Amino acid sequence: MSYYLFPINAVSKQLSMWSNVSSILTILGTLTLWITFMIMGFIARKYEMVLHKETDWQFMVIAPSGLLLYALISAYAFIFTGSIKMNSIETWVAYSLFGISAILTLLGVYKFYKVVNPKRRR
Incomplete structure (x- = not known):
């Protein structure tokens, strides 16, 4: 299908709308994932308190902080700069933090x- 069938303004408006939706869903999805891992860390804390087994729940709470930083960098690029994509430095920093x-x-x-599923002796 050719873009010549549509007015340029209609195509650019639709691209703008879908890029906005994509950016918002990326930020919301990342925040949801971060909250999920935080809740999992707090569940590990409760498990440690009840059963007196060390679970390293502090590590589980701190480890997903890169997800939050990725969401903040993505939100900065979307909201404050108004760009569809992050620039190259923001991209490298955000994806590196996300991967780590x-x-x-x-x-x-x-x-x-x-800790939850220890190996059983036979």
Whole structure:
């Protein structure tokens, strides 16, 4: 389908609308993921308090902070600069923080999994 069938303003308005929706959903999705991992850390804290087993819940609460920083950088690029995409420096910083946070969160969840499901002797 050719873009020549539509007026340029209609195409640019639709692109602008969908890019705005995409940016907002990215920010909301990242915040939802961050809140989920924070709740999981607090569940690990309760588990530690009740069963007196060390779960490293502090690590699980701090590890997903890169997700929050990614959301803040993305929100800054969307709201304050008004751009559809982050610039190259913002992109490198945001995705690096996101990746490091994902790895640290995975390690924290794995540690908690090992505490909750210990290996049984045969």
